[in-house]
Amino acid sequence: MSVIYNRVALIGLGLIASSMVHAMRRRGLAREIVGTARSPETRQIARLDGLCDRVTDTAAEAVKDADLVVLCVPVGAMGAVAAEIAPHLKPGATVSDVGSVKRAVIDAVAPLIPEGVHFIPAHPLAGTEHSGPRSGFAELYDNRWCLLVPVEGTDPAATARLRALWEGMGANVEEMDADHHDLVLAVTSHVPHLIAYTMVGVADDLRRVTDSEVVKYSAAGFRDFTRIAASDPTMWRDVFLNNKDATLEILGRFTEELFALQRAIRTGEGEELFDYFTRTRAIRRGIIEAGQDTDAPDFGRGGSK
Ligand SMILES: NC(=O)c1ccc[n+]([C@@H]2O[C@H](COP(=O)([O-])OP(=O)(O)OC[C@H]3O[C@@H](n4cnc5c(N)ncnc54)[C@H](O)[C@@H]3O)[C@@H](O)[C@H]2O)c1
Numbered sequence: 670m671s672v673i674y675n676r677v678a679l680i681g682l683g684l685i686a687s688s689m690v691h692a693m694r695r696r697g698l699a700r701e702i703v704g705t706a707r708s709p710e711t712r713q714i715a716r717l718d719g720l721c722d723r724v725t726d727t728a729a730e731a732v733k734d735a736d737l738v739v740l741c742v743p744v745g746a747m748g749a750v751a752a753e754i755a756p757h758l759k760p761g762a763t764v765s766d767v768g769s770v771k772r773a774v775i776d777a778v779a780p781l782i783p784e785g786v787h788f789i790p791a792h793p794l795a796g797t798e799h800s801g802p803r804s805g806f807a808e809l810y811d812n813r814w815c816l817l818v819p820v821e822g823t824d825p826a827a828t829a830r831l832r833a834l835w836e837g838m839g840a841n842v843e844e845m846d847a848d849h850h851d852l853v854l855a856v857t858s859h860v861p862h863l864i865a866y867t868m869v870g871v872a873d874d875l876r877r878v879t880d881s882e883v884v885k886y887s888a889a890g891f892r893d894f895t896r897i898a899a900s901d902p903t904m905w906r907d908v909f910l911n912n913k914d915a916t917l918e919i920l921g922r923f924t925e926e927l928f929a930l931q932r933a934i935r936t937g938e939g940e941e942l943f944d945y946f947t948r949t950r951a952i953r954r955g956i957i958e959a960g961q962d963t964d965a966p967d968f969g970r971g972g973s974k
């Protein structure tokens with residue numbers, strides 16, 4: 670594959686940025702990758718590992734002459750970083766981000782972007798519970814979605830170029846409106862994380878009662894929750910504070926359903942529980958049959974009744 674951007678600057682060098690570096694290098698998508706991070710320790714690690722072609726001490730230095738600048742910091746820090754880099758952006762450059770929330774990031778960043786610079790928000794739907802400059806890997810975006818959320822009046826050629834970069838990094842790209850994005854992600858990612866955090870918190874409270882049994886006998890379902898609940902606290906604090914309305918909307922619906930199930934258990938409504946679980950099982954099977962869950966093991970497909 671050929672070079673898509675001459676110079677790419679990554680602000681913040683954690684899981685998402687370091688995975689971008691590896692994925693861009695795999696296909697030679699950028700001639701030069703410049704990176705910077707707020708903490709001196711992260712910059713030091715990035716330099717030691719040769720993560721980027723150059724690591725600068727400030728974001729202002731990193732974006733100098735960059736054709737693409739990607740903000741890879743927690744959602745709550747996007748505005749401050751945009752303010753810092755705005756005066757140093759090259760005319761004609763593209764600024765993008767990878768934040769898990771889109772409306773709040775657009776509101777914070779768009780007004781700071783100078784005329785003549787394109788702003789194209791993005792969100793790769795891929796991650797792990799790990800963070801930091803050593804957590805990235807080239808395959809993270811393979812066969813994952815990356816949603817582009819262009820604001821009104823965005824230059825189609827600049828959007829097409831960013832799309833080509835994400836496709837080059839292995840992702841499938843679609844465009845989506847910001848509010849719709851935030852609602853969909855509240856359902857598919859944000860509230861599920863909140864539920865995992867809560868369940869692990871409950872288990873931790875119980876541990877005082879049952880000693881270490883919660884850890885010792887933790888079954889696969891709970892282990893999956895602990896993986897999710899190990900995700901970065903700063904990132905997730907910022908997600909919930911910046912996607913408040915959609916999170917509360919979905920959480921409201923979730924608690925209504927939970928109360929209905931709670932009642933069915935208390936009153937012994939076995940049929941209601943069976944029908945509910947049958948419906949949810951069909952959803953999982955539908956996802957697998959549509960080939961949308963590349964992680965799903967093949968066992969029992971169409972087998973169990
Ligand atoms: N981790 C995931 O699963 C995932 C998936 C998709 C998108 N995202 C989004 O990507 C972004 C980065 O997430 P990550 O997982 O790479 O995080 P990370 O914790 O691995 O890295 C974050 C980077 O931002 C820097 N940083 C933190 N606070 C900052 C501040 N106030 N000012 C400047 N820099 C700061 C850190 O030093 C670090 O270099 C977030 O906006 C997150 O919502 C994360």
Ligand SMILES: O=C(O)C(=O)C[C@]1(C(=O)O)C=C[C@@H](O)C=C1
Nearest residue numbers: 769793794795796797798857858
């Ligand atoms: O796989 C994981 O560990 C993730 O949590 C990744 C995940 C998700 O919820 O799917 C988390 C946050 C994102 O913004 C995008 C992807």
